[in-house]
Amino acid sequence: MELKRALRMRALVASAAGLAVASSGLVATVQVLTPVGDRWAWLAVLIAGVLCIMAAWNFGELAGAFPTAGGVQVYVREAFGPTLALTVTLMYVVLALAAGAAEAYIFGSVLAVAFGMVPFLAHVPLVVWVVASLTFFLLVNIRGVELAGRVQEILTWTMVVAMIGMAVAAFESGHPAAQPAHRLSLPGFVQAAAYSVYLYIGFEWITPLAEEAQDRLDLPRAMPAAVGVLALSYGLFTTAMGRVVPLAALRASPTPHLLLGQALAGQAGLWVLIAISALATFTSFNAGMLGYSRIVYAMAREGVLPRFLAKIHLTYFTPWAALVTMFSMELVLAVAVVYTRAFTVPILLAAAIEAMIYALIAAAVLRLRQTKPDLERPFRAPGGGFAIAVTGAAFAVLAIGTLVPPSPPAVSILLAAGLLLAFLYARYVPPRLRNERSGLAG
Amino acid sequence: MATSAELKTALDDFAARANGNAAVRKMLKEWSRNIHLDCADTGETYTLVVENGRVTGIVPEAKPPKDIAIMAPTDTLVGMFRGQLNPMAEFSAGRLKFVGSAKDEMRLDAVVDIIWK
Numbered sequence: 001m002e003l004k005r006a007l008r009m010r011a012l013v014a015s016a017a018g019l020a021v022a023s024s025g026l027v028a029t030v031q032v033l034t035p036v037g038d039r040w041a042w043l044a045v046l047i048a049g050v051l052c053i054m055a056a057w058n059f060g061e062l063a064g065a066f067p068t069a070g071g072v073q074v075y076v077r078e079a080f081g082p083t084l085a086l087t088v089t090l091m092y093v094v095l096a097l098a099a100g101a102a103e104a105y106i107f108g109s110v111l112a113v114a115f116g117m118v119p120f121l122a123h124v125p126l127v128v129w130v131v132a133s134l135t136f137f138l139l140v141n142i143r144g145v146e147l148a149g150r151v152q153e154i155l156t157w158t159m160v161v162a163m164i165g166m167a168v169a170a171f172e173s174g175h176p177a178a179q180p181a182h183r184l185s186l187p188g189f190v191q192a193a194a195y196s197v198y199l200y201i202g203f204e205w206i207t208p209l210a211e212e213a214q215d216r217l218d219l220p221r222a223m224p225a226a227v228g229v230l231a232l233s234y235g236l237f238t239t240a241m242g243r244v245v246p247l248a249a250l251r252a253s254p255t256p257h258l259l260l261g262q263a264l265a266g267q268a269g270l271w272v273l274i275a276i277s278a279l280a281t282f283t284s285f286n287a288g289m290l291g292y293s294r295i296v297y298a299m300a301r302e303g304v305l306p307r308f309l310a311k312i313h314l315t316y317f318t319p320w321a322a323l324v325t326m327f328s329m330e331l332v333l334a335v336a337v338v339y340t341r342a343f344t345v346p347i348l349l350a351a352a353i354e355a356m357i358y359a360l361i362a363a364a365v366l367r368l369r370q371t372k373p374d375l376e377r378p379f380r381a382p383g384g385g386f387a388i389a390v391t392g393a394a395f396a397v398l399a400i401g402t403l404v405p406p407s408p409p410a411v412s413i414l415l416a417a418g419l420l421l422a423f424l425y426a427r428y429v430p431p432r433l434r435n436e437r438s439g440l441a442g
Numbered sequence: 443m444a445t446s447a448e449l450k451t452a453l454d455d456f457a458a459r460a461n462g463n464a465a466v467r468k469m470l471k472e473w474s475r476n477i478h479l480d481c482a483d484t485g486e487t488y489t490l491v492v493e494n495g496r497v498t499g500i501v502p503e504a505k506p507p508k509d510i511a512i513m514a515p516t517d518t519l520v521g522m523f524r525g526q527l528n529p530m531a532e533f534s535a536g537r538l539k540f541v542g543s544a545k546d547e548m549r550l551d552a553v554v555d556i557i558w559k
Contacts, residue, residue, distance in 0.1 A: 070534040077535075144545060294544070301530035301551065310555070314469055317548040 009222055011153050012206060016226030018156035018283035019202035021163075021233070023110060024102040026257035026280060028347050029238040030250045031195040034406075035188035037179065038242025042235040044189060048196030049231030051398070053224040054391040055358040056203065057381035058365045060220025063207045064378040065368070067216065071207045072357065078372070079364035086304055086426035087419075088357060089295065094418045095353040096292040097326065098346035099201060100285065101333035104134045105343050107281045108334075109254040114274050127338045133281075134334060138327040141290045144316040152283060159279040163233045166272065170240035170264055178246045194401030197358075198351035199234045202284060203227055205291060216378040254343055289326065296322035304430040348402045348411045353418075355399035362392030444520040446486060450500065452523040453479075453488060457497035459557050466553050470495030475509040475546065481516045510542035510550070525558030 033041050062075040072092065077085035108130030115121040115129070203226045207219065241250065241260045250256040261273030297319035300309035311321035337343050365381060365388050381388055403412045460466050470492070477490040491499035512519070518537050521527035529551060532538040540547050 066536050067539075070536055073534060074536050298530050298534055301555070302528060302534060303531075312548050312552045314552070317545040317552070319548070 009218060009225075011149060012218055012222035013225045013229065014153040014156040015149075016203040016206045016223055017160065017229045017233075018152055019205050019287055020200055020226070020230050020284065021156070021159055021280045022099070022103055022202075022284040023106045023257075023277045023281045024099065024343075024347055025199045025201075025234065025284075026237070026277060027102075027106050027254070027343070028195060028198045028351075029234060029241060030247075030256050031344060031347065032192045032199075032238055033242040033247060034192075034251065035195075036184060036192040037247075038177075038239050040184050040189065041192065041238045041242055044192035045196045045199065045235040045238055046231055048193045048200065048398070049227050049235075051193075051391060051394050052197070052200045052203065052227045052230075052358070054381070054383070054387065055361060055395070056223035056227055057220065057379075057383075058358075058361045058388060058391065059204045059207055060223060060379045061365055061377055061381045062361065062368070063219050064216050065375050072204075072361070075364050075368075076360065079367040083423075083426045086299075086430065087422045088360065089299065090422035090425060091353050091357070091418060093292060093296060093326075094422070095201070095350045095357075096288060097329050097333060098353070098414075099350040100134075100289065100326070100330040101337055102343055102346040102350070103281060103285050104130050104330060104334040105337045106254060107133045107277065107285070108338075110258065110274055110277045110281075113255055113258055113270075127335060130334050130338055131331065134327060134331055137285055137289050138323060140286060141293065141323050142313060142316060142318055142320050144313075144318045145286075152287075155279050155283050159276055159283065160229060160233050162272065162276045162279075163237045166260065166264070166269075166276070167236035167240035170244050170260065173244070173264060175244045175263070178242065178244055190397065191401045191404070191407075194355065194398040195348070195351060196234075197355050197395075197398055197402070198347055200227060200230055201350060201354045202288065203230065205288075220379040254341070289323070290318075293319050293322040293326055296326065303434050304426075306433070342408060342410065345408055345410045345414070348407050349414050349418075352399050352402040352411060352415050355395045355402065359392045359395035359399065362388050362395065366392075443483065444516040446481075446484070446502075446516070449479075449481070449488065449516055449520050449523075450502070452520045453490065453500045456523040456557070457490070457500060460553060461496050463557060465556050467495050469552065469556070470549070473549070476505055476507055477550075478504055478508050478511045479519055480511060480513040481519065482513050483515045483517075486516075510540070510546050512538065512540055514538040522554070525554070529554055 029041070032044055036044055066074050066078060073085050073089045076088045108126060111129040111133060112124070112126050115124070203223055206223065241257065244263045245256065245259045249259060253259055255277075257277060258270055258273045261269035261271070263269070265272070296305060296309055299305040300307060300322065309322045309325060310319070312318065313320040333346065337346065366385055368375065369385065403415065471494070473495050474493045477492065479488045479490065481487070486502070487504040489499075489501040489503065489505040490497055491501060491505065514522070514532065514537060518527060518532055522529050522532065522538070529538060533540060
């Protein structure tokens, strides 16, 4: 592979992996550990990773056939029509809100630990740190500050190496096992794999880059490579965390990943994990907030969301109205999480939505192969229709796995409400908005 | 299918509207770009030359440097510059491709929105 193309591939892999690694992902690993223990957590993460690689191939086929910045919305529209496409896009926004609220809560908790060591900041309420971190990212995004591609790449690889390094240090430390061997059950393993889906959320957000790719095969190769990097990093990190820190302590803490650092190397280890957490939040949250606000902006410009969401800041040229609206909703959710401490709810909600979308994407590939067999496909998802169908079915099972007990009932309730509202909105509102804009009778 | 002459007429009209709109001029103050318009169906390229916020030229070729590239069928480009097509809808549907910075993308979309509101 020539050097230039190798460098570009590395940048794409870093982008995809960087979007997925988040502080809330580091915390979600505890949900993976709970049903299966440290002995089998790596396998649940790996199985979810294999399925995500198959999902990445599906995305790769669709991105090659439709190299557009529209991404999932275009793929679903081509396969199933505009109503379902808009429903899915709105559910992606719900996913972003849920993941954003979880990330704000957890990063705010990390800040509370970090600054809690400063005497005059030790008693600042957690809600202040959560609001401060969300506000910081809002202002950064309104200002239009984006990490340069090279900086993003360096930060992502630094983070991945640090996660793997911490895990290796844990294994080498000779630390006695923190909990007894876990009895493995099939339902527990399926649930652990379902929770693991959250760890990979975001790798497919690089599909809008398809139209910039000089080689159409770059993207279908980069996404599975990124999933592989995530599987290795998260698999090792999760196992290390479960081996060193008692599960009860991990479950009780909003910052369980910091406990690993502390257990391994005291204050120094704590600061290493704080740094990893900060990198994880910066590389995922910043890009995520701006990315989703642009989706909301685009929908408002297209006429499927209220027009005020298309307002642009005329100095920074950023979609400030969409950003402020997303921020407001995330703030409400994040504050609710602070006072209920139910941070697993948004995490599991995001995992459920993502699993459903991956299942739908598999269905879209199969449908388009039937309805548009002559479409140019530079890349075809390997394994044939059967493999794609199995991928879709597996993600459907994993989606259910995120909803059944011991998942809180709030996850199912919020998912059902979100789906119903999104579908009803997609079905009935855009025609009314378009009629209003054209001045016709409603 | 739209012709080159129709595209040139649409671009001339758009340039006149942009240069005559105070809000657009204020928004684009000190902004200079060569915007390449690539007709995906005919292979032709036009360059909109923007200097300090004003369209100063429409060149029937690819004038370097290529600061921004917009690629679409001629019909789509004509419809967009006549205000008949929503560029964001075309972009989301994959009928229009944009290569350039995200800020420039927003800036141009804002210009189109202001002119054709």
